[in-house]
Amino acid sequence: MTPLFYTTAEDAEEAFYEAISQVNLDALMAVWSDDDEIVCIHPTGHRLDGHAAIRESWRAIFESNPRFSMRIHSKVRWESALISVHCVVETLYLQKDRTTHGPMLSTNVFARGANGWRLVSRHSSAAIQAPENGEENASGGHRHTLH
Secondary structure: OOOOOEOOHHHHHHHHHHHHHOOOHHHHHHHEOOOOOOEEEOOOOOEEEHHHHHHHHHHHHHHHOOOEEEEEEEEEEEEOOOEEEEEEEEEEEEOOOOEEEEEEEEEEEEEEEOOEEEEEEEEEEEOOOOOOOOOEOOOOOEOOOOO
């Protein structure tokens, strides 16, 4: 099977989240770079290096949560000719027990190579809960008061 060619980092990111929503491990791993130096850090804080560790972690996530969806918002992106960094806020909805997890802050780093754009690093962590009134500032983030 010929690997997919992602012409933009946004295409690669869209494929990544689509694979998550379809609980499709092969499609998810197809977005990752072929390089051995790939890194994934889940909200648990464990650093996973390389294809085998990352694949196994997502396999376990999909196995324990066969039906879930993720909402992505507050996207901020920086891009150059060879690298693209995407910072997003994610909310995870587990259908098996109808719980919501999040918000989570995730940074997805894509690199452009001979096979198009590929994911090389992902770091996700729990965010501070949003204020109860849900008030957001102009950049899409929540207002904070410093004293």
